[in-house]
Structures are given as structure tokens and as C-alpha cells.
Amino acid sequence: MSENTTVRTFRFRLYPTKPQQAALSETLRLTRTLYNAGLEQRREAYRKYGKTLSAYDQQKELAALKEACPEFGSVYAHVLQDVFDRLDKAYKAFFHRVKRGAKQAGFPRFKSAQRWSSFKFKQCWNNSKNDWTTCGRPVDGGRRISIPKIGNVKVKFHRPLEGKPKSLQIVLDCGQWFAVYTCEVPRQTLPATGSAVGVDVGTTWFAITSDGEFVENPRHLERAFKKLRVQQRTMSRRKKGGNRRRKAVQQVAKTYRKIRRQRQDFQHKLAHKLVKEHDLIAHEDLKVSNMVRSNLARRIADVSWSSFFEVLRGKAESAGRVVIAVDPRHTSQMCCKCGHICRGNRVSQSRFVCVQCGHAENADVNAAKNILGRAVPSGVNGEGLPCAVV
Ligand SMILES: [Zn+2]
Numbered sequence: 129m130s131e132n133t134t135v136r137t138f139r140f141r142l143y144p145t146k147p148q149q150a151a152l153s154e155t156l157r158l159t160r161t162l163y164n165a166g167l168e169q170r171r172e173a174y175r176k177y178g179k180t181l182s183a184y185d186q187q188k189e190l191a192a193l194k195e196a197c198p199e200f201g202s203v204y205a206h207v208l209q210d211v212f213d214r215l216d217k218a219y220k221a222f223f224h225r226v227k228r229g230a231k232q233a234g235f236p237r238f239k240s241a242q243r244w245s246s247f248k249f250k251q252c253w254n255n256s257k258n259d260w261t262t263c264g265r266p267v268d269g270g271r272r273i274s275i276p277k278i279g280n281v282k283v284k285f286h287r288p289l290e291g292k293p294k295s296l297q298i299v300l301d302c303g304q305w306f307a308v309y310t311c312e313v314p315r316q317t318l319p320a321t322g323s324a325v326g327v328d329v330g331t332t333w334f335a336i337t338s339d340g341e342f343v344e345n346p347r348h349l350e351r352a353f354k355k356l357r358v359q360q361r362t363m364s365r366r367k368k369g370g371n372r373r374r375k376a377v378q379q380v381a382k383t384y385r386k387i388r389r390q391r392q393d394f395q396h397k398l399a400h401k402l403v404k405e406h407d408l409i410a411h412e413d414l415k416v417s418n419m420v421r422s423n424l425a426r427r428i429a430d431v432s433w434s435s436f437f438e439v440l441r442g443k444a445e446s447a448g449r450v451v452i453a454v455d456p457r458h459t460s461q462m463c464c465k466c467g468h469i470c471r472g473n474r475v476s477q478s479r480f481v482c483v484q485c486g487h488a489e490n491a492d493v494n495a496a497k498n499i500l501g502r503a504v505p506s507g508v509n510g511e512g513l514p515c516a517v518v
Contacts, residue, residue, distance in 0.1 A: 133312045134446040138289055142273075142298075142305040143282040151202075151278045152298065152305060158203050160244040162193075162211045167236055170215070183212035204276040206263070210248045245300045249276070252293040252309065264296035264309060273307060283307060302381045317448035324408035326500025328459070328492050329433045332477075335398070336492035338500045346394045352387045359383055391432065392439075399440040403447050410503030411437060412456030454502035463487050464497035 144152055166186055173179045187209050194200050200208065218236035225233040237243075249263035260266075265274045266289075272280040275298065291313030299306045326338035335343040359380045366373035402409050414434050437453070444451045462469045463482035472483050480491040 328496040413453035
């Protein structure tokens with residue numbers, strides 16, 4: 129990938145016929161079987177011979193596997209290879225967590241059917257021909273896409289694909305099938321705005337900016353959570369193995385999906401706004417703040433903040449903006465005017481009055497200004513716009 133491009137994903141609903149559905153499900157089953165067998169093989173190899181197998185080692189055995197178990201011949205070769213790449217990633221993530229000293233490193237697990245919902249074609253584009261391969265190529269005037277070994281599956285392209293398609297993932301989500309394309313798109317750098325902002329995250333407000341903007345926690349999520357609780361109660365009342373139970377489980381899964389989508393939507397919109405308006409965005413480094421404050425509400429909110437920051441970084445990167453994570457220690461007790469740090473500065477949860485210089489401000493905005501000030505030390509304690517640095 130060149131420096132002027134970035135990666136984006138595009139997700140489209142698929143409408144497979146009954147036989148295509150069966151073939152897709154069978155591919156899921158076979159790839160999951162392969163993943164679990166591959167995991168077992170790696171564990172064995174390590175336990176017995178102290179040997180660490182690589183994806184490449186395992187991919188070399190695929191030909192022999194197809195000979196012994198002809199059913200794997202019904203799955204496209206790249207899809208099978210990708211299973212071992214995924215296993216490799218799971219191992220690498222595990223070792224990374226161990227190295228970082230995580231309390232629960234979580235060894236790669238065997239996948240149950242519930243935890244295995246996708247497979248991947250790793251090459252959609254033939255660079256030398258500068259054309260699609262047979263994987264994911266739109267056919268039939270864009271009404272279907274070609275999926276090797278499955279057929280031409282009906283698709284709804286609700287928006288145009290952009291850039292050069294790299295890979296295609298087929299995903300089963302709450303009983304619906306989706307085609308997820310990963311594309312290389314040209315970076316669209318936004319014009320400079322000369323503005324920088326500090327963002328403080330909280331539990332009362334989702335975010336507070338150094339410009340004095342308060343972003344509410346998404347309310348619709350709370351409504352969805354209420355609905356979820358009712359559905360979960362219904363589910364647990366119903367008899368296991370029954371048809372009514374199965375339907376209730378599906379309802380719960382659908383609500384979860386809705387929550388996930390709403391949260392993503394909220395995060396994308398907020399990130400988009402920040403990236404559009406500012407050249408530089410500073411936020412607290414959650415790795416550091418976790419060591420300082422660790423109450424439960426914060427831990428839970430942390431999950432959505434870190435995924436928000438990830439979205440923000442992605443958007444900033446493709447727009448040519450800068451995102452900086454700063455050490456948040458004492459940002460809530462420090463005066464953004466004179467830099468005096470004192471517990472007494474915090475008169476109440478929301479009010480900040482400096483005991484030294486008398487500067488008074490909303491406590492969260494003061495903290496956000498400090499966050500900005502740390503990202504751009506040359507700025508006048510977060511007050512002036514430090515455009516020169518950007
Ligand atoms: Zn002060």
C-alpha cells in the first residue's frame with residue numbers, strides 16, 4: 129500500500145438462494161473444522177516437540193488434506209489458506225498480550241459454531257491484469273457478485289464501491305449474509321483549519337472539548353439496553369432446545385446487533401465532526417489513566433472510549449490529521465491558566481476555581497484544555513491556537 133492510500137471496508141447485504149445458503153453454511157462449517165484442527169495441531173507440535181508451527185507450515189499440508197478429506201475440495205483454496213493466517217493472528221495477539229503482562233492472556237480458543245461466522249477471499253484484484261479476479265467480481269449488471277465455489281449471489285450495493293478491492297469477507301450476522309469488501313482508497317486530505325482541540329472523556333458526558341462543547345452519551349443506546357433486558361428475561365424463561373427459545377435467542381442477537389450499529393454510527397459521526405473541524409486532536413492516553421483511576425463505571429466506559437479513539441485515529445489518518453494521546457495525570461486538578469496543581473482547585477464535580485490565580489471554569493473544559501496543552505506545549509496553556517506546530 130502506498131502512502132497516499134488508506135484502507136476502507138464496505139459491507140453489503142447478500143441474498144443467497146437456498147442451495148447457496150447451504151453452500152455458504154457448509155463453507156463456514158469446514159473452515160471452522162479446519163481452524164480447530166489447525167489449533168490442535170499447533171498445540172500438539174508444541175507439547176510433543178517444542179516446535180512452533182507457522183501458517184506457512186500448515187498451508188503446505190492443504191494438498192494432502194484435500195486428498196484425505198475430499199470435502200475440503202468444495203472450498204476455494206485461498207479461503208482455506210486464510211484460516212491458518214487467522215490462527216497465526218490469534219497466536220500473535222496472544223503472545224503480544226503475554227508480553228505486555230496482561231493478567232488474562234487468553235490462549236487461542238477452539239471455535240464453536242456461534243463464534244465462527246466468516247470466511248475470507250484474500251485476493252479480489254489481479255494487479256497485472258488490472259481487473260477483478262473471480263472473487264467478489266460484480267456480475268449481472270451489479271445485481272450479483274461472483275463467489276467461487278458458491279455461485280453468483282444476489283447482492284444489494286446500497287452505495288458504490290470505492291478504490292481498489294483487496295479482499296472479500298463473507299459474514300453471517302444474525303441469520304443474514306453479508307459481503308464485506310476491504311478496499312484501498314486514495315487518501316483524501318482535508319484542508320487545514322488552523323484549529324486544535326483537546327477532548328476529555330467522562331462518564332456523565334461522553335466527551336467534553338476544550339472549545340467548551342459537551343457531547344452527550346448516546347441516549348438511544350440506553351433504550352436499546354432496556355429492550356435487551358426484557359428480551360433476555362423472556363429468553364431465560366423459555367425451555368432450552370425449544371423452538372420458542374431459539375426465536376428468543378435470535379431476538380436478543382438482533383438487539384445486540386442494533387446496539388453495535390448505533391454505537392458505531394454515533395462514534396463515526398463524532399469522529400467525523402472532530403476531524404473535519406480540527407487539524408490536531410488531543411485525548412487522554414487510556415493506558416495511563418487506567419493505572420490511575422480504576423472504578424468499575426470507568427472500566428466499562430473505557431471500552432467504548434477506546435473503540436472511539438480507534439475510529440478517530442482511522443479517520444484522522446485518512447484525512448491527514450494528527451491525533452495525540454497524552455498522559456492525563458492531574459489534568460483535572462491543574463489550572464489551565466497558571467498550571468497550579470491542587471486538589472482544592474476542584475470546588476465540585478463540575479466547578480473549577482484555581483486557588484492561586486482565581487481562574488474559574490467548568491471543570492471538564494479545564495481538563496480538556498490541559499489535555500490540549502500537553503499535546504501542544506507551545507500553546508498558551510491550551511488557550512491559544514497552536515497552529516504552528518500542526
Ligand atoms: Zn491558576
